[in-house]
Amino acid sequence: MDKKQDLIRNFCIIAHIDHGKSTLADRLLEFTETVDKKNLQNQLLDNMDLERERGITIKSHAIQMSFNQNDKEYCLNLIDTPGHVDFSYEVSRSIAACEGALLIVDATQGIQAQTISNLYLAIENDLKIIPVLNKIDLASAQIEEVSDQIVDLIGCGREEIIHASGKTGEGVKNIIESIIKNISPPKGEINAPLQALIFDSVFNSYRGIEAYFKVVNGKIRKGEKVKFFATGKSYFADEVGVLKFKKESRDVISSGDVGYIISGIKNANEVKVGDTIISIENPAEKPIDGFEEVKPMVFAGIYPVDTEDYEELRSSMEKLKLNDASLHFEPESSAALGFGFRCGFLGMLHMEIIQERLDREFDMNVITTVPNVSYYAYTKKNEKVLVNNPTDLPDGNELEYVEEPFITAQIITNSDFIGPVMNLCIEKRGVLKNQFYLTTNRVEISLEMPLAEIVFDFYDRLKSISKGYASFDYQPLEMKETKLTKVDILLNGDKVDALSSLIHQSNAFHIGKKMCIKLKELIPRQQFDIAIQGAIGAKIIARETVKALRKDVTAKCYGGDITRKRKLLEKQKKGKKRMKQIGNVEIPQSAFLAVLKLND
DSSP: OOOOGGGEEEEEEEOOTTSSHHHHHHHHHHHTTOSOGGGOOTTTTOOSHHHHHHTOOOSOOEEEEEEEETTEEEEEEEEOOOOSGGGHHHHHHHHHTOSEEEEEEETTTOOOHHHHHHHHHHHHTTOEEEEEEEOTTSTTOOHHHHHHHHHHHHOOOGGGOEEOOTTTOTTHHHHHHHHHHHSOOOOOOTTSOOEEEEEEEEEETTTEEEEEEEEEESEEETTOEEEETTTTEEEEOOEEEEOSSSOEEESEEETTOEEEEEEEEOOGGGOOTTOEEEESSSOOSSOOTTOOOOOOOEEEEEEESSGGGHHHHHHHHHHHHHHOTTOEEEEEEETTTEEEEEEEESSHHHHHHHHHHHHHHHOOOEEEOOOBOOEEEEETTSOEEEESSGGGSOOTTTEEEEEEEEEEEEEEEEGGGHHHHHHHHHHTTOEEEEEEEEETTEEEEEEEEEHHHHHSSHHHHHHHHTTTOOEEEEEEEEEEEEOEEEEEEEETTEEOGGGOEEEEHHHHHHHHHHHHHHHHHHSOOOSSOEEEEEEETTEEEEEEEEOOOOOOTTTTOOSSOHHHHHHHHHHHHHHHHHHHHHOOOOOOHHHHHHGGGTTO
16 A cells, blocks of 8 residues: 555755764664664664764665654655765755755754755755754753854744754654654655656665665556666666665555665666656656756876786776766876776765775775866867866967866854965965854855865865864856966976876966975986976976986096096996986886875
């Protein structure tokens, strides 16, 4: 029997990293007895070791709970979301599958940047917001102050804020009653043509890819032939079911409910988050709004430390892609590092997680090159060239101008650190757009800045200058014209492609000089002089020399004529010159990685 639609509640949880979202979800599952006592463990929905260690949700999860109130059996679908800015598109699709959201704010830390950006997403989707003040059991909880922040932010009454503690379980009953009372049931038409929104997918090594969806209109039956709108491919629904703690198959899932579909898909590219499932027999005319292809924002090369491991790295990347469809990669080779892959990531955290997973799950030892972003170069012939790598940039005499991606950044910080934070942003070419005080000692700063400037070391430096207090969030803005130059590094007159970088004109001389000094420290001395040069086009902007190791050839000359000594030195000089022509410079691996740490 199909559950009545007005007994269904679909909700998600909005919170900043480490505000207690996963712990509170554990208490909800415990209270509704969705999970047996023997299966209970902390951060139950975060099933990756990496998620537990870092205390973050990387992959969104969904689980169905049942709760009996006034002799009515309510079906509560919790659609968990990642909290980090890198995964904001996945968050937007999870939010689109809900009718309400729990806004969880840590009573000790107050409102943070990512809470605000996800909250705006929820408000745009007309979700009912239920404010929850978490961690009230802690001695450092500032209940009154943080309650005022919530009232200012969403305009609710103080009495609407539910006080809770994920640790002790206090307030959990109030949260569930509030979900049933305040969040409206789904509005879909059960007799309309099928439209189901895919908000997540996971890979099962035996059965292929399982797509998680919410049925917006109509119903989906087991064995029915369905089509995925964005890819245009058709499949049989071999199994459909609901997402209890263990998946339970059903014959029909109707509008308003959340479930999964298994149809033997083996290729991750065929299931796209945000796509619409429609029926072949009675197709819907249009998909659900809001679907877009996930675009990588940050690019880096990943190479195996041993070149023989290239094939093994390829198969590891393919397996990772099954679990993470937002990872993009294509083969590339480099003179210095051999064969590897050019990878696209959603952001820096995503890149770190992929590296960590390669190491843990596949035991792959990899080298990652300097992360960068994509630029568009326009030539004088009016051609538009996508530049993912400094080597793709057209020559200076053909180049008209370059566009780079900009972002809108929001930083919330303690007012004590506003000076150093502003200095950092200005150094990174940020332009201040807005600044206002959330409370007497907390400031929100809005800026526009180039994505390339936050790609490496910005977040770490922001955290260190603000003693960990500042929180940071960003949204892509648009491409804007910029003045970029390609800085090449030459060793004895030969270009080293792996050390080239695209840098804004204002920083080019400074960074070129820094790179040469750093390389001078790292390249070992040879039998001949090594010239390290930084160049923009044909113009040399910096030079350092690694001096040759020399033997004192005049040591055996005691007294005698000066011409004899000169003759020996001239002979040595010729030998060194000949050696320089045939000798080649070995660049140690540390030199490629040092470019990342120029500010250290």
